[in-house]
Amino acid sequence: MSTKPNHLSEKKPLASKLQQNGSSTSNTNKMKTSVVPNKKANMKNTKQMKKSKFSKSTKVQPGSTDGQRKWTTLVHSGVIFPPPYQPHGVKILYKGKPIDLTPEQEEVATMYAVMKDTDYMQKPKFLENFWNDWRRILGRNHVIQKLDDCDFTPIYEWHQQEKEKKKQMSTEEKKAIKEQKMQQEEKYMWAIVDGVKEKVGNFRVEPPGLFRGRGEHPKMGKLKRRIRPRDITINIGKDAPVPECPIAGESWKEIKHDSTVTWLAFWNDPINPKEFKYVFLAASSSLKGQSDKEKYEKARMLKDYIHNIRAAYTKDFNNKDKDPTKRQIAVATYLIDKLALRAGNEKDEEEADTVGCCTLKVSNVECIPPNMIKFDFLGKDSIRYENTVEVELPVFKAIGQFQAGKGENELLFNALDTSKLNAHLKELMPGLTAKVFRTYNASITLDQQLYEETEEGDVAEKVVVYQKANKQVAIICNHQRTVSKTHDSQILRLTERIETAKQELKELKIDLERAKKGKPPLKGADGKQKRNLSPEAIEKKIASAKQKIEKYEMDMTTKEDLKTVALGTSKINYLDPRITVAWCKRHEVPIEKIFNKSLLAKFAWAMDVDPEFRF
DNA sequence: CGACGCTACTCCGCATTGCAACG
DNA sequence: CCGTTGCAATGCGGAGTAGCGTC
Incomplete structure (x- = not known):
């Protein structure tokens, strides 16, 4: 540990080696996943090769992109910071009287005040975390010694008035403000990647605020401090001019020239300094489009392997080796395949207590004879997954045995974690991981539904068929939304x-x-x-x-x-756009009926697909 | 570990709707 | 009286955001 060499100096040779590597030849990657056990798939590939706008550059196979150069030249303008805090001159009341605070202290008070009508105010954890951070900023000896003695209503009311004013503004005024903002931001909106102008996704640095976790997050209410230029690392082409720091007198933390990554800038998350916030290119950029396509190609590849994979895990349901791992892997894979569950990485105590497949607890599953399993757990974003499914009898028995002798809070798959599971999956198909099943299941469902359900009729009727299929996918993936207030x-x-x-x-x-x-x-x-x-x-x-x-x-x-189903998430992330485009072509549905402007831009790579395309 | 993909929420512009006034 | 027009309320969905997961 202590004998670590000066690792900073190590990076330079690495970077230059990669540069060299990249410029020496246009295609050093081998097509290591080209052994497709299916002639049809090969034909499809050649067909696409002719048309795809990525055909020249898509030599990078899914799962083999590590260490590969992602770009040769990269020019951009860095990031833009939220405007500095403007004192509003409204004071909170302490024991009924207005009290003076420093601008910093007041800023935090304002963050708190404006959250008045959220339900976070009812959560003790939120109040406790907020108070701890605020007291630190107030200083131990500050007159304010209790949150309860503070009355934030003056600031809250000021905030409400501001909101009202904004609402009252005429459309011309609003437009003028928007125009001005656009002018300021224009230069940050674009990056030039290998000579091509591409949109940047999130060039605005996140503004300070109080942390709002999803679900029962242990860090809710903590102060998310302001990010300054000195927190930010910039990644940019070697020959590109370093973006000027937008705040006078300050400077960037570091300038990097790493062409093996796609980020333009990053900073450490102030809530969890071990994590990072990145500035990436927008979804419509060809860099993102390329990896999106690779994602779907990998999922399509699974189609050719799925039969054998299913046969293999079915065989292992009854595996009674000394080592229970095999059997658990089989059942876990079955669940991931059948129910599109997420992998389920282990989580920190400092995060919300949610689970995925590998982290399911005994209490999350209930066996209902003869062969039903009831799932009930909080998944990603603390969204509840509640589903009762019929399973094959060996699975039912296996799950019962995994539960036996364990406490409610123990892991159902105690012999398993995501790396073991994924390592196993990679043996079955190159690049296969748990999440591929979600993509696969979503896209194949859409493809099948559209083929089976579309009938002659007018455009509106066909759009309904599409929406129904989309809905089915959203339910499989458990994409939910909160019921609207109204x-x-x-x-x-x-x-x-x-x-x-x-x-x-x-x-x-x-x-x-x-x-x-x-x-x-x-x-x-x-x-x-x-x-x-x-x-x-x-x-x-x-x-x-x-x-x-x-x-x-x-x-x-x-x-x-x-009312509780969100269709958008699967459309953006799980449904191969080529299925949709091909369907639209076959049935003379204008693509704009299904894809909005941003989806059309994001899926530009899919637009020239053959109408007979099957996932 | 670091880099990237996924996800629900908020905000806001804009289209739609319902209703009343009008000709 | 009936269809059209104008207007306000409503609500939908696009865009952006930031937090959550995967590998």
């Missing part, structure tokens, strides 16, 4: 509308009968006398009323159906 009132309003429309319909039917006999219509619910109408006119009205009811009822079911 959902209940929306539903209520819809039911009211349906009710009145039905009432109207009823009256119309009576009126129709009466009109046929030449009698005048009855008085309406409001007591008003209605006009005499011909039976034909009434029938017309009946038809339109019926249509209205139908529409409202449709609206309501889809709204209720999708």
